[in-house]
Structures are given as C-alpha cells and as structure tokens.
Amino acid sequence: METVEKIKQQIAxxxxxxxxxxxxxxxxxxxxxxxxxxxxxxGEQFAFVDILQHPDIRAELPKYAxxxxxxxxxxxxxxxxxxxxxxxxxxxxxxxPLIKATAEKYKTAE
Numbered sequence: 001m002e003t004v005e006k007i008k009q010q011i012a013x014x015x016x017x018x019x020x021x022x023x024x025x026x027x028x029x030x031x032x033x034x035x036x037x038x039x040x041x042x043g044e045q046f047a048f049v050d051i052l053q054h055p056d057i058r059a060e061l062p063k064y065a066x067x068x069x070x071x072x073x074x075x076x077x078x079x080x081x082x083x084x085x086x087x088x089x090x091x092x093x094x095x096x097p098l099i100k101a102t103a104e105k106y107k108t109a110e
Contacts, residue, residue: 003060011074014047015106016099019061020071021052028052031083035071038090044103075102 001009010017016039022028024036028050039046051058051070062068065079073080075098080086089095 003056004064007057007061007064010047010049011077014074015076015102016044016046017074018046018048018071019051019057019074020048021050023050024048029070031069032071035073035083035086038086038095039073039099041090042096042099044099046099075099 018024018032018035018039020027020029020032020036022032024040027033027036036048049057051061058070061070061072065072067079067082069082071086072082073086080089080095080098086095089098
C-alpha cells in the first residue's frame with residue numbers, strides 16, 4: 001500500500017488520531033509529550049502513530065496534510081493542528097468538548 005493511502009486509511013479508521021514522535025506513554029519529544037498529555041487528560045481513547053517507527057509516514061504526512069511539523073492531531077478526518085494549536089484549544093476549553101463529542105459519536109456497544 002502506498003504511504004499516502006496508508007495515511008488516508010489510518011485517518012479514516014480512527015476518528016481521533018495523533019501522529020507523534022514516540023508513544024503517549026513514552027513520547028520522544030517535548031511537543032509530542034504535551035499533546036499526548038492533553039489527549040490523556042481529555043479522558044477518551046485515541047489512536048496514535050509513532051512516526052519514528054514509520055519514516056515513510058514521517059516523510060509523506062507533512063505534504064499530505066500541508067502541515068510541516070509533528071505532532072499532528074486529526075479528528076474525524078480533519079487536521080486540527082500541532083502542539084501550539086492543541087495547547088491553545090485545551091487551555092481555552094475548546095478541545096475537550098470536541099474530543100468528547102467525537103468519542104461519543106463513535107462509541108460502540110461493548
């Protein structure tokens with residue numbers, strides 16, 4: 001599968017996904033750490049892709065997203081932004097209801 005197709009599939013299959021360096025439990029950069037902590041604080045499940053493990057995605061996603069840096073938060077197929085935007089939205093209380101509403105919409109009966 002081509003990298004861009006893989007990215008599109010990941011974004012389509014995961015209503016909330018973070019492309020980051022490392023993992024939420026072991027982030028490999030300060031910006032990824034901040035975003036991961038915010039996402040954890042929002043209290044809903046989210047997917048993540050460690051771009052350090054996937055150099056193809058690391059190379060292609062900035063072109064696909066038209067966004068040069070990582071981390072990147074995507075919600076329902078839309079790029080929300082990177083660290084500064086996510087932190088700003090979180091501090092203003094804008095991110096939490098967005099995450100909660102998206103998570104609610106996709107909750108499956110377990």
